[in-house]
Amino acid sequence: MPILPTHENCLMAGARPVHLGGDALGQLERWLITEAPGADVFLLGDEHTLVQCLPELLAHVPSLREASNLQVRSGEQSKDLEVCRALWSHLAEKAASRKAVLVNLGGGVVTDVGGFVAACYKRGIRFANVPTTLMGMVDAAIGGKTAIDLNGVKNLVGLFVDPVGTYVHPTFLRTLGKREVLNGVAEMVKHGLVYDADHWNAVRRAPLHDLDALAPLIRRSAAIKAEVVSLDPTEQDQRKLLNFGHTIGHALEAFALESQQRSLLHGEAVAIGMVCATWLSWRTGLLDRDRMNAVEEHLMGLYPMFHLQEADHHRIIDLMRNDKKNHGEGFRFTLLTGIGSARVDVPINAAQVAEALDHYRLLTPDAHLRHHPQA
Numbered sequence: 001m002p003i004l005p006t007h008e009n010c011l012m013a014g015a016r017p018v019h020l021g022g023d024a025l026g027q028l029e030r031w032l033i034t035e036a037p038g039a040d041v042f043l044l045g046d047e048h049t050l051v052q053c054l055p056e057l058l059a060h061v062p063s064l065r066e067a068s069n070l071q072v073r074s075g076e077q078s079k080d081l082e083v084c085r086a087l088w089s090h091l092a093e094k095a096a097s098r099k100a101v102l103v104n105l106g107g108g109v110v111t112d113v114g115g116f117v118a119a120c121y122k123r124g125i126r127f128a129n130v131p132t133t134l135m136g137m138v139d140a141a142i143g144g145k146t147a148i149d150l151n152g153v154k155n156l157v158g159l160f161v162d163p164v165g166t167y168v169h170p171t172f173l174r175t176l177g178k179r180e181v182l183n184g185v186a187e188m189v190k191h192g193l194v195y196d197a198d199h200w201n202a203v204r205r206a207p208l209h210d211l212d213a214l215a216p217l218i219r220r221s222a223a224i225k226a227e228v229v230s231l232d233p234t235e236q237d238q239r240k241l242l243n244f245g246h247t248i249g250h251a252l253e254a255f256a257l258e259s260q261q262r263s264l265l266h267g268e269a270v271a272i273g274m275v276c277a278t279w280l281s282w283r284t285g286l287l288d289r290d291r292m293n294a295v296e297e298h299l300m301g302l303y304p305m306f307h308l309q310e311a312d313h314h315r316i317i318d319l320m321r322n323d324k325k326n327h328g329e330g331f332r333f334t335l336l337t338g339i340g341s342a343r344v345d346v347p348i349n350a351a352q353v354a355e356a357l358d359h360y361r362l363l364t365p366d367a368h369l370r371h372h373p374q375a
């Protein structure tokens with residue numbers, strides 16, 4: 001499918017720009033000067049981004065030197081109502097008006113909670129997203145979903161609300177750990193698999209820890225996310241393509257939290273979800289075996305095995321039933337019809353999910369070597 005024609009360094013996600021590369025932060029500086037003169041500006045980060053990323057941000061966006069800094073603790077526990085209450089109180093104490101602007105500097109946690117706080121404060125103040133993780137750059141900071149968690153359910157309370165812009169500056173990734181980079185790569189693999197075979201091939205071959213090699217691929221993934229959300233901002237249809245790997249992935253994320261076997265980052269859970277969904281694509285006759293093997297090999301080579309027992313399947317399927325995206329009998333999956341194309345809303349029942357989990361469970365950690373024993 002074609003990507004919408006856009007200026008090279010600026011894509012549109014719906015009505016909102018996503019600025020990419022060299023001058024992205026310069027664009028934020030210009031936006032602040034022209035669109036928010038005299039406004040109170042607040043900057044939200046966590047203890048890592050305010051240390052590792054803020055100096056680089058201030059070097060490119062000097063207007064932010066006057067901003068009032070807000071900090072949340074890093075990690076999912078900050079997507080919480082009490083954290084929002086503290087941030088709203090802070091804005092109120094500083095007498096932030098409806099003209100105020102919030103700049104979110106961080107990964108998906110900061111952009112999700114910051115977007116939600118901005119959207120609700122005085123019925124909505126403007127916010128800008130400056131993603132600092134790969135997950136943020138190719139996914140979380142684009143597309144207008146904001147949310148916090150409630151009663152242990154991820155993203156239970158939130159809004160679709162657009163930032164004034166997303167400013168992607170890949171240099172921030174220099175300080176990001178290897179596991180966090182791979183976390184974001186899972187979403188890039190997904191973008192290729194459901195939308196663009198060339199992108200899948202490029203991501204598959206890229207030296208993932210070389211920032212220069214990664215930068216054009218970040219651009220492409222951000223473009224795919226922006227295009228898909230532009231086609232379907234509120235997830236009625238095409239945006240469900242982006243759910244590939246997430247139906248089982250979300251349940252595995254919740255399962256890992258309660259079983260405390262080993263933490264599973266979102267992208268790691270989605271990678272397992274993609275292995276299962278790719279197998280289901282083959283099982284339902286939508287994808288041929290060679291393609292299924294290629295996807296499986298790649299994903300199994302990138303991410304460590306998460307050990308499951310047969311007895312765990314029941315709980316994982318229960319967690320899938322609790323997911324806000326599933327309703328009624330059975331499940332609706334996004335499955336692959338080829339490399340670079342997918343079908344949304346394919347009905348899959350619990351027995352088929354259990355079979356897919358079994359398939360993953362019985363793969364050996366070196367499954368990716370099966371087809372290339374000399375590798």
Ligand SMILES: NC(=O)c1ccc[n+]([C@@H]2O[C@H](COP(=O)([O-])OP(=O)(O)OC[C@H]3O[C@@H](n4cnc5c(N)ncnc54)[C@H](O)[C@@H]3O)[C@@H](O)[C@H]2O)c1
Nearest residue numbers: 048052074107108109132133135136139140145172175176
């Ligand atoms: N809104 C959406 O569309 C969307 C999409 C995907 C994910 N999400 C949400 O995003 C969250 C996960 O986001 P994430 O994966 O970016 O993780 P994160 O925000 O938790 O960040 C991961 C860790 O990296 C640190 N960090 C961030 N940038 C850094 C940098 N440049 N150098 C060093 N350390 C850095 C953070 O402080 C944190 O410790 C989840 O809550 C998920 O639900 C939202």
Ligand SMILES: [Zn+2]
Nearest residue numbers: 187246266270
């Ligand atoms: Zn995801």
